[in-house]
Amino acid sequence: MACHMTAGATPLMNAHDTPGDALVDHARLAHELEALHPHCFGWAMACCERQRDVAEDVLHDVYVKVLEGSARFDGRSTLKTWLFGVIRRTASSHGRRERLRAVLGMREVSRTDRPPAASPADEAERGDRVARTRHALTRLSARQRQVLELVFYHDLTIEEAAAIMNVSVGSARVHYHRAKARMATLLFGDRP
Amino acid sequence: MTDPEREHLLMRAAFEQLKSEDARELPPFSDVLERRAPPARLTFGSPLLRIAAAGVVLAASVATYRAVVAREGRLEVPSDVVSLGAWRPVTDGLLPQTTLISATPGLGASMLDSLTTGALP
Structure with missing residues (x-):
């Protein structure tokens, strides 16, 4: 790295x-x-x-x-x-x-200088989907969460993700596939 | 489109939503750079700290109590009794003639002879 x-x-x-x-x-x-x-x-x-x-x-x-x-x-x-x-x-x-x-x-x-963001009614559904994604991410291990974020959120390759995570590419690939399967189950159930 | 492909796209969409949500809450660069961490304060919120503090107080109390009790029950002995150099056996009073045992009596002689003649046999 x-x-x-x-x-x-x-x-x-x-x-x-x-x-x-x-x-x-x-x-x-x-x-x-x-x-x-x-x-x-x-x-x-x-x-x-x-x-x-x-x-x-x-x-x-x-x-x-x-x-x-x-x-x-x-x-x-x-x-x-x-x-x-x-x-x-x-x-x-x-x-x-x-x-x-x-x-x-x-x-x-605790910092109290930041009020919580307002959530308008028309964004309720969107907020719910984001909350579901966040919740699903918390169910993954740290490595799994990191590799998914690097690939899907930051558009990096698995090789780049491995370098950032300081793990081998093979290990990153295993984390990626397991994380993706688990995340799909948590977000979409059995049927995507 | 196969299921894995669809799943991949749906997941990408979920992360895109997360990304745009983060973008909406993005703090300005200058704010982050000038940010000062609030000072950490010592509180008694931790159960471990509470137990440790209670243990220290208990140990100090026990040590103080034992020190006081030991001081009260201690026997006060005069210093001349304690001194080994000044100590003499109580039976010393029975042996006024210390010379009696300073020399070995001769064979057939009596210890009383030495008392009458003043000389050892």
């Missing part, structure tokens, strides 16, 4: 001759991140069991890591694939930290 947290020459973060070059590269990197932000948000939601606050915290950590240079893109894959790997690992360590906090009784202050 082309994902490294080490220093080195990168297409986006080269050694800079002047402070001005560094600023230009930083701005360019921020621009690239912003362009990928919708994809990153969707993937962060998938990695954080669709908990929006957690997903935003994870994304914040990832963006800071990338912009401050502690996570560096080495150009061996697409920026999107590399970024998804960083998001997956950050979400994983965030989850471990949250579980430890829960055991120790340390809780974050």
